[in-house]
Amino acid sequence: MLVEPDLIERARQGDAGAFNQVVAAYRKRILGTISRLIGRPEDVEDVAQEVFVRLYYSLDQLRTPEVFEPWLYRLSVNACYDYLRRLRRRGEYRMADLSEQQVLMADSSASGKRSDEDAEKVRLREFVDALFRHVSEEDRLLLTLKEVEGLSLKELEKVYRVNENALKVRLFRARQRVLKAFQAAREDGKL
Amino acid sequence: MTMNDQRLDALFAQYRDACPEVEGSPEFMPVLWRRIEKRGSVAYLLPRLARLACAASAVICLVLAALVSLPGLAAPRPAASAATYADALSADHSAEKTYYTESIRATDNLVPADYSR
Numbered sequence: 001m002l003v004e005p006d007l008i009e010r011a012r013q014g015d016a017g018a019f020n021q022v023v024a025a026y027r028k029r030i031l032g033t034i035s036r037l038i039g040r041p042e043d044v045e046d047v048a049q050e051v052f053v054r055l056y057y058s059l060d061q062l063r064t065p066e067v068f069e070p071w072l073y074r075l076s077v078n079a080c081y082d083y084l085r086r087l088r089r090r091g092e093y094r095m096a097d098l099s100e101q102q103v104l105m106a107d108s109s110a111s112g113k114r115s116d117e118d119a120e121k122v123r124l125r126e127f128v129d130a131l132f133r134h135v136s137e138e139d140r141l142l143l144t145l146k147e148v149e150g151l152s153l154k155e156l157e158k159v160y161r162v163n164e165n166a167l168k169v170r171l172f173r174a175r176q177r178v179l180k181a182f183q184a185a186r187e188d189g190k191l
Numbered sequence: 192m193t194m195n196d197q198r199l200d201a202l203f204a205q206y207r208d209a210c211p212e213v214e215g216s217p218e219f220m221p222v223l224w225r226r227i228e229k230r231g232s233v234a235y236l237l238p239r240l241a242r243l244a245c246a247a248s249a250v251i252c253l254v255l256a257a258l259v260s261l262p263g264l265a266a267p268r269p270a271a272s273a274a275t276y277a278d279a280l281s282a283d284h285s286a287e288k289t290y291y292t293e294s295i296r297a298t299d300n301l302v303p304a305d306y307s308r
């Protein structure tokens with residue numbers, strides 16, 4: 001845990017200063033997680049704020065400070081789902097209309113400052129994003145939490161409130177699909 | 192674990208490193224508190240409650256409509272209701288029996304002695 005249970009307890013009792021400290025401690029982690037889950041940098045802050053607003057109004061339902069982190073992840077995943085659902089309703093795709101590579105090229109031609117290292121990172125992100133398109137939105141979020149965020153099965157069980165075995169099955173299937181796409185991409189020489 | 196599994200794990204690790212660090216703007220906290228205050232205000236809650244009430248009314252209407260329209264769910268109609276109003280009146284003698292017989296009984300004792308002979 002990034003903060004002491006006592007601080008969470010004080011925030012739970014309505015101490016605004018304690019709540020500020022909790023947000024400050026988790027802000028970077030939550031922004032990073034949301035960034036990887038929604039794939040739209042321009043909306044990350046908005047979704048993160050929504051997570052902390054929900055946290056503020058649901059803290060009194062937290063049974064014990066020990067389950068705070070899974071609780072926060074659960075709020076984050078739910079906020080991401082809601083955001084992606086709104087996006088779908090508006091008929092927008094998760095990723096920007098232009099690919100990152102295209103944006104990068106436009107930027108490079110404009111400023112000429114983008115380094116090769118950045119270009120490689122962008123290419124890698126695009127490649128993994130393309131692999132993730134072989135699974136559903138729900139499975140992509142689950143797989144990202146497990147494989148990229150590094151959450152354990154026990155933690156995921158608390159986040160999703162689903163039996164560990166059911167999670168294992170879902171994760172295995174999703175990973176197999178991604179692996180298959182990965183193998184195909186390697187055979188095609190895309191990586 | 193196969194070689195491709197290991198490669199995929201390595202790819203996920205690289206992906207994590209390749210994702211940009213998001214710091215959040217300096218306005219993050221002030222905006223957050225404004226949103227918290229707005230969420231707790233009546234101006235925010237009222238429209239939400241109104242929407243909730245509308246949704247609940249719509250659900251209740253649908254349930255009632257289903258109860259009325261579905262033959263299996265509808266309450267059995269009494270046989271008398273299929274008859275006309277005149278039939279029902281002619282079939283129902285309870286009122287007459289009650290009022291007239293009761294009044295006859297009540298007036299039995301009031302009959303003058305001369306008349307009873």
